Amino acid sequence: MLWNIAYILYNYGHAIALGLGYTILITLTSYFIGLLLGISIALLRVYGDRASKALFTIFVELIRGTPMMVQLFFVYYALSEIGILLDPITASIIAIAINSAVYQSEYIRSAIGSIPYSQYESALSLGLTKLKTIWLVILPQAIRIAIPALVNEAIYLFKYSSIAYFVTAPELMYIGKLIGSRTFLYIEIYLILAFIYITASIILTELARIIEKKYFIPGLIKSRI
Amino acid sequence: MDGDILVVEDLWKFYGREAVLRDVNFSVRRNETKVIIGPSGSGKSTLLRCINLLVKPDRGRIILDGDIVTEKKRDIHNIRSQIGFVFQHFNLFNHLTAIDNVLLGLTKVKRLPREEALRKAKEALLSVGITEDLWRKYPAQLSGGQQQRVAIARAIAMDPKIILFDEPTSALDPELIWEVLNVMEKLSRGGMTMIVVTHELGFAMKVAHEVIFMDGGTIIEKGPPDQILMHPKNERVRRFMERMIYLYSLNNQFKV
């Protein structure tokens, strides 16, 4: 088996690297779009008017209650029926971004909820408008509180970007399948991929720890009394 | 009245059917320190929050140096920046350092240029005894007394017309109460117009120009500290004082 693994790496190493590149592209793009959308959705659900609150609550529950696969196939196949044709990568990014946005909005929403009302009182007393209070006092704290969850979400997305395989986007799993169908060395290629994913996961987890430490403000979590 | 910085007229506030504030009337003159005492739940906190419209009164008017506060809609923020508020639980912004806490109002509300804001912030912090080594600390790294003093600095730095204190020492360990009261006394003697809701009767005796006793949402009696604390005219006030003096008479034994 080891010989087979070496064989694959030698002959198809570049293809695997390409796949990794696309995986990273899909992951990062979806994550950051998801982050921006997620913050917006969270803010609208907490501070918006009745209509916005209702609309986005329904939207969030819809996405949370259905598999990412359904959402992906919807974006790639079903949308094409009404004329919106998307290439595999764009479709994957859109579907994954929306899914991630919904989960990120939940983390941020709960973080906002954990901030005591006294912080609002304080800010308003200084003369800050509601908007400024949210932007300068609430959101900075909420995001810091949500950092562990948000960072985990990035790691999670790295793995789930693999569903782009199903719409033939050239990410790692798809490349793996291609190599497998050419060489019939399926187990070998998948073990290689497993190694890549696991290593990336461990690296990302360490990165996560560094980021969490960097943004750690003593007392921000404990003071939620 | 020209010398009045603040006038509270016929103030009423209802929560449901219950009147939390009932026909409250008083005024505060420039440089005056008013202390409000009374049992818990007597509406004192609500009263303060009505003054800077954190809570909207149901009836009555509040006039700050000529501006009718209760009629302000859009520019309430401007009014609020002229009223300082010090909370029982300090309410410092947890994600900002001490100096940033003081800077926030200066840069984002008063829109002062950075250097001037920094100068005022440092001045305010030093005046409450917060030295430079503490400026870059986060609230959680400071003691309760230090946090409250930073909160006071935050209020002072805005050059307010009046500062409202809502039981500023009630959440502090006994040993830390002194440092905060000390700062407040200095502030008062320096001419700041203040309304202080507190249980610290010694402070009221020493620093207040007038003491107001509230219970059940109304003012029961008001007058000079000597009158209210030592020889109150009202029976209810007298009963309250008797119980408080009992507590304090133990302390007085150490004073000699």
Added chain:
Amino acid sequence: MDWETNPQFFTYINLIFSSIGTTLILSITSFGLATIVALILSFIEVFSSRPFSKLVEWYGRILRGIPLILALFIFYYGLPRIGFPLPPIYSAIMGIAIVDSAYQEQLFRGAIEAVGEKQLEAAYAIGLTRWGVFRYVVFPQAFRIALPGWINEFSIVLKDSSIAYAIGVVEMFTQAIHIAQVIADYLKPLLIISIIYLGICYPLSYISNRFHRKLMEMGMVGG
């Protein structure tokens, strides 16, 4: 969306409903297996000596590091290689179970640790063995703390069962896609199964939230 002029569609709806069974069998079996494995592993990680703890830690790191599809493929292609040419559903169950066991292990470990050292101290002090401490003091409390997350995890497994499409297991999602390919319309089948997934997952999330709120009230969880 014309329902009348597409009578075949109704035949196909039946197919979808019959495939719900496969989805449920797949989900419940994998989830059940994962729970059993995770319980054992979390006990080992918290109560055993360092080498065993580390082993479990690495088990988690490896299995949580790979995408679910990858696990499915490894079983799908690997099982025949080592002499067990089983139908795809076995690979699916094993793949989902083993990956989910790693996530559930984290969940249970967190719950056990949330019970707090003081409880453990008291338990040992009255003379209970490690197993006794676990059974009578830790488990009852950890169980309650883990419940909301555990219910949520089932919801996740149910949704992830759709990935078994990759290895040809005819569960609800796969069935919907097959139908969609035949009637050249993805929208309707996807909509139908969305409603079904929602119909199971939304109530579950509601129940999970109720438990979580109750726990917060009881002070067992910091919210």
